[in-house]
Amino acid sequence: MTTKISTWSFPDGPTVPRLGLGTWRMGEAAGARAAEVAALRQGLDLGMTLVDTAEMYGEGGAEEVVGEAIRGRRDEVFLVSKFYPHNASRRRVPAACEASLGRLGVEQIDLYLLHWRGGVPLEETAEALERLVAHGKIRSWGVSNFDVSDLEGLGEAPVAANQVLYNLERRGIEFDLLPWSRKRHIPTMAYSPVEQGRLAKHRGLVALARSLGTTAAQVALAWLLRQPDILVIPKASNPEHVKLNRAALDITLDAQALAELDRLFPAPTRKSSLEMI
Numbered sequence: 001m002t003t004k005i006s007t008w009s010f011p012d013g014p015t016v017p018r019l020g021l022g023t024w025r026m027g028e029a030a031g032a033r034a035a036e037v038a039a040l041r042q043g044l045d046l047g048m049t050l051v052d053t054a055e056m057y058g059e060g061g062a063e064e065v066v067g068e069a070i071r072g073r074r075d076e077v078f079l080v081s082k083f084y085p086h087n088a089s090r091r092r093v094p095a096a097c098e099a100s101l102g103r104l105g106v107e108q109i110d111l112y113l114l115h116w117r118g119g120v121p122l123e124e125t126a127e128a129l130e131r132l133v134a135h136g137k138i139r140s141w142g143v144s145n146f147d148v149s150d151l152e153g154l155g156e157a158p159v160a161a162n163q164v165l166y167n168l169e170r171r172g173i174e175f176d177l178l179p180w181s182r183k184r185h186i187p188t189m190a191y192s193p194v195e196q197g198r199l200a201k202h203r204g205l206v207a208l209a210r211s212l213g214t215t216a217a218q219v220a221l222a223w224l225l226r227q228p229d230i231l232v233i234p235k236a237s238n239p240e241h242v243k244l245n246r247a248a249l250d251i252t253l254d255a256q257a258l259a260e261l262d263r264l265f266p267a268p269t270r271k272s273s274l275e276m277i
Contacts, residue, residue, distance in 0.1 A: 003249040005047045008187050008231055010160060012140055014110065016078040019225060019249060020050025021242070022191060022235035027061020033068075035238050040069035042239035044076060046246045052163070052189070052233040054082035054115060055100050063103035071105060079104065080111040080189075082144055082163075085118025093128035097137050111160055112138040116145040116276065126157045144189075147274040148180050161231070163189035165275050168199060168220055168265040172275060175268040182229060189231045192277060194220050204264040214251055221248035223261055 005017040021043040026036045040051065051070065053062045063081060070077050081104070087096035100109065112132065114125055129141040142161035143150070151159065162181060166173055166188065173188070181188055194200055194217045205216040212219065224232045225248060236242040253261070 002246070005249060006225070006228065008229065010140065010187075011185075012160075014078060014139070016050045016231070017048055018050075018228075018231045019048055019221070019246070020052060020078075020231065020233045021048050022233040023051070023053040023062040023066060024057055024191070024235050025062075026053075026235070026237070027058030027063070027065045032237065033065060036065050037069045039236050039238050039242050040066065042242045043236070043246075044070070044073060046242065048242070048246060049076050050078045050080070050231065050233065052080040052191075053104075054113075055087075055096060055103075056082065056084060056115060060099070060103050063100055067103055067105040074106055078110045079106065080113065080163075081109050082113040082115040085114065085116055085120065088114055088118055088120040088125040088128075090124050090128045093125065094132065094137075097132055101137065108136060108139060110139045112141045113144045113161070113163055114141075114146075117143075117150050122150075122153045122157075123155075126154060130158075142186075144191075145274065145276045148177050151180070151186075159186055161187050161189055163191055163233075165192055165277055166190035166224070166230070167193045167195050168205070168223060168261065169195050169202075170275050171265060172268050172272040175271055177274065185229075187229045187231055189233060190224050191233055193224050193232050193234050196277075202264075205261075208257065208260050208264070212251065212257065214247075215244065218244065218248040218251055219253070219257075219261075221245060222251035222253055223258075225249065226253060 009015040083096040132138045140160040144163035199220045200217040209216040209219045
């Protein structure tokens with residue numbers, strides 16, 4: 001039996017699967033498009049209806065791939081996209097959003113994220129995003145690659161999520177960012193959950209996965225998914241890879257396995273700079 005995908009409920013209503021679909025590096029090669037679209041559609045068929053993309057990915061190419069994949073299925077999808085910091089001004093946010101909407105072929109983005117902090121005052125960006133919410137262009141908004149000090153700079157703004165680099169090798173956020181976000185009920189979206197594939201080849205992780213009858217990549221995903229406020233968005237470029245990611249939900253990590261993972265990948269003991277790629 002396949003385990004049901006666990007979900008996260010946003011305050012404004014939508015409930016989304018915590019295992020979704022990433023699209024970084026999609027839309028960069030015309031020859032890969034059919035497989036990329038098929039992978040995304042396979043994910044939707046398996047209930048992985050949280051789809052993350054960005055105007056930066058393939059300079060809009062990934063959004064076009066997503067648009068093709070979700071055509072006729074928009075109501076099933078919780079759609080996340082991100083905009084460049086140089087588009088974060090009062091004047092440029094609306095134009096960036098309209099361009100993304102056009103490439104995606106939709107009328108509204110469910111969650112719109114500032115990709116990373118730039119030189120535009122956060123208050124100005126927040127005001128522009130609230131205007132997009134009021135006009136129905138986006139349902140909610142959040143940030144990406146924001147540390148505690150960056151989030152504090154937003155004051156009481158309604159930040160719906162923070163998307164950051166988080167995986168077994170990149171546990172720095174556990175020291176302060178994750179507790180800070182949890183206290184405020186802000187979910188964390190974990191990008192590059194398998195460290196761009198490198199964790200799949202980690203010798204110690206491979207050995208542990210073998211003892212569990214699974215793969216290193218699936219263990220890495222299961223480790224993140226055991227935390228109820230972490231949304232995980234692995235990228236897969238073909239349907240078979242998507243199926244393997246989905247199977248991570250069938251893995252239960254017991255105390256012994258978690259202890260071994262802590263030995264292989266120790267938790268942080270002090271504050272470190274927020275990592276990003």
